[in-house]
Amino acid sequence: MTETDFRAIFLEELTRVAPDIDSATVGDDDHIQDDLGLDSMDILNLVVALHERLGVNIPEAEYIEIATPGLAALYLARNSVAGA
Amino acid sequence: MGVFSMPSLGADMEAGTLVEWLVQPGDKVHRGDAVAVIETQKGAIEIEIFEEGTVYRLEAKLGEELPVGAPLAIILAEGETSPPDAEPERKPEAAPEHRPFAPDAPAEPTTPPPTTVPVSMGAPAASPAARVRARELGVDLASIKGSGPGGVIVLSDIDGTGTGAQSEPKLSPASSPMQEMRKAIAAAMTRSKQTIPHVYLSHTIDIQPAVDWLTARNEDRTPAERLLLGALFVRAVALAVKKVKVLNGHYSADGFHLSDTVNPGIAVALRGGGLVAPALMNAPAMTLDETMAGMRDLVTRARAGRLRSSEMTEGTLTISALGETGSEMMLGVIFPPQVALVGLGAPQTRPWIVDGTVVPRRVVTISVSADHRVADGRQIAHFITTFETLLQLPEEL
Structure with a gap:
C-alpha cells in the first residue's frame, strides 16, 4: 500500500467516527482536534478503528503523529505491516 | 391486558413520531425491552416497555405523530389469550407508573x-x-x-x-432536527x-497522580482497552455522590425525592451543535473498565440517535466535562428535575505546591451547580472533598 492508500483509509475511518465531515473537504494539514473538532472519545475511537483495520497499535504518546491526515498517512505507512 | 402508550421523555415533550417498531404481534416482551423508536426533539429514542407479556396488537402506525399518552400497542399479560373486548378503548392511558423519576410526574399531566x-x-x-x-x-x-x-x-x-x-x-x-433540539x-x-435557585462551588484539584496512573495503565493496553481521564471523573463522581446523597435525585412539585440509585447523566456534545445527557445507569456498581465501556457506548449511541427512553428520563445528576483541552472551568445550568450538575474543566498544567515546593502539576477545576432549595454550601463542599480524595488513589477507583 502507498501513502495515498493510507491517507484514504485514515479519512474513511475518520468520517466513520465523525459522519458529518466530508472527506473531500479535508486538507492534508487539517488538525483533527483544532480544525475538525474531534474530542478525546472520537480520537480513541479512531485509534481503535485503525488498530482493528491495519493492526497498527498507536500508543497514546504518539497520537500527536496522526494529528493531521498528512502526518497520519506517513505514520501509518511507516508502522503498518502492509506498508513495508 | 395493558395498553402501552407514548411515554413522556421530559416535561417539554408533547408528542413523538413513531418511526420504527422493534416488536411484532406475538412477540414476548419483558420489562426494559426496547419496543419502538420514536423521533422527538432530542433525536430518535428507543422506548422501553415496563410490563411483561405478549404483544397482541400494534395500535399506532409508522409515521404517525402521537401525543404523550396515546396508545401504541396492546400487551397481553401472562396467561391471557385475547383481550375481552376486541376493540380496545382509544382512551389514552397515563405513561407507565414504574418510572420513579419521570420528570415532574405529579405536576405535568402526561395524558393529552x-x-x-x-x-x-x-x-x-x-x-x-x-x-x-x-x-x-x-x-x-x-x-x-x-x-x-x-x-x-x-x-x-x-x-x-x-x-x-x-x-x-x-x-x-x-x-430542522437541530433547530428542534435547540x-x-x-x-x-x-x-x-x-425556577431553580442555583448555588455554585468550585475547587481546583491536583490530578497528577491520576494522570500518571492512567498513562502507565494505558501504555501496555490495546486501544480498545484504554481508559480516558473522563472515565475516572465519572467514576469518582458516582462514588462521591453515593456518600453525599443530597445532590442525587429529582425535585418535583411536592419537593425533593432523593434517589438511592445513582444514574449520572453524561453530557455529550453532538457534532454540529446540540447536547444530550443520557444516563449511565447504576454507575456506582460498575468497575472502572465498565464505566469506560458504558461511556463509549452512550456517546456512540447518542451520536447515532439510538438512546433509550429510560436513559433520557432517569438521570439523577449530570456530569459535564469540557474534554482534554480548552477552558479550565464551567459553571453549568442544572438539568431539571435534577438538583445538581458537576462541571469538569479541561485539565491544565499549573504551578502547584507539593511538599513545600512549587512544581508543575496537572490540575483540574471541578464545579458543582446545585439547587439551593435542596443542598447547602457545606454539603456541596463535602462532595467536592470526597471527589478529590477519591482521585488521589486512582488505582482504587
Whole structure:
C-alpha cells in the first residue's frame, strides 16, 4: 500500500467516527482536534478503528503523529505491516 | 391486558413520531425491552416497555405523530389469550407508573388534553409547555388560537409554527432536527434558570497522580482497552455522590425525592451543535473498565440517535466535562428535575505546591451547580472533598 492508500483509509475511518465531515473537504494539514473538532472519545475511537483495520497499535504518546491526515498517512505507512 | 402508550421523555415533550417498531404481534416482551423508536426533539429514542407479556396488537402506525399518552400497542399479560373486548378503548392511558423519576410526574399531566374543552372564562386551555413558552415570550394566551384537540393551545402555536386545523404528519416539519433540539435545550435551560435557585462551588484539584496512573495503565493496553481521564471523573463522581446523597435525585412539585440509585447523566456534545445527557445507569456498581465501556457506548449511541427512553428520563445528576483541552472551568445550568450538575474543566498544567515546593502539576477545576432549595454550601463542599480524595488513589477507583 502507498501513502495515498493510507491517507484514504485514515479519512474513511475518520468520517466513520465523525459522519458529518466530508472527506473531500479535508486538507492534508487539517488538525483533527483544532480544525475538525474531534474530542478525546472520537480520537480513541479512531485509534481503535485503525488498530482493528491495519493492526497498527498507536500508543497514546504518539497520537500527536496522526494529528493531521498528512502526518497520519506517513505514520501509518511507516508502522503498518502492509506498508513495508 | 395493558395498553402501552407514548411515554413522556421530559416535561417539554408533547408528542413523538413513531418511526420504527422493534416488536411484532406475538412477540414476548419483558420489562426494559426496547419496543419502538420514536423521533422527538432530542433525536430518535428507543422506548422501553415496563410490563411483561405478549404483544397482541400494534395500535399506532409508522409515521404517525402521537401525543404523550396515546396508545401504541396492546400487551397481553401472562396467561391471557385475547383481550375481552376486541376493540380496545382509544382512551389514552397515563405513561407507565414504574418510572420513579419521570420528570415532574405529579405536576405535568402526561395524558393529552381532553377532546372537549369546557368553555371557561379564565385562562384558555393550554399545555404546560405552551404555558411556559408563552410566559417566556410574554405572549397572552387569550390572543392565540389553539391547534390541539378541542382548540387546546400547544407549544407549536406559541412558536408561531402552528398550522391551525391542518394536521401535520411530522414534528414541526418547518424546522430542522437541530433547530428542534435547540428548542428543547432552550426550554429546559430557561425553566431551570427561572425556577431553580442555583448555588455554585468550585475547587481546583491536583490530578497528577491520576494522570500518571492512567498513562502507565494505558501504555501496555490495546486501544480498545484504554481508559480516558473522563472515565475516572465519572467514576469518582458516582462514588462521591453515593456518600453525599443530597445532590442525587429529582425535585418535583411536592419537593425533593432523593434517589438511592445513582444514574449520572453524561453530557455529550453532538457534532454540529446540540447536547444530550443520557444516563449511565447504576454507575456506582460498575468497575472502572465498565464505566469506560458504558461511556463509549452512550456517546456512540447518542451520536447515532439510538438512546433509550429510560436513559433520557432517569438521570439523577449530570456530569459535564469540557474534554482534554480548552477552558479550565464551567459553571453549568442544572438539568431539571435534577438538583445538581458537576462541571469538569479541561485539565491544565499549573504551578502547584507539593511538599513545600512549587512544581508543575496537572490540575483540574471541578464545579458543582446545585439547587439551593435542596443542598447547602457545606454539603456541596463535602462532595467536592470526597471527589478529590477519591482521585488521589486512582488505582482504587
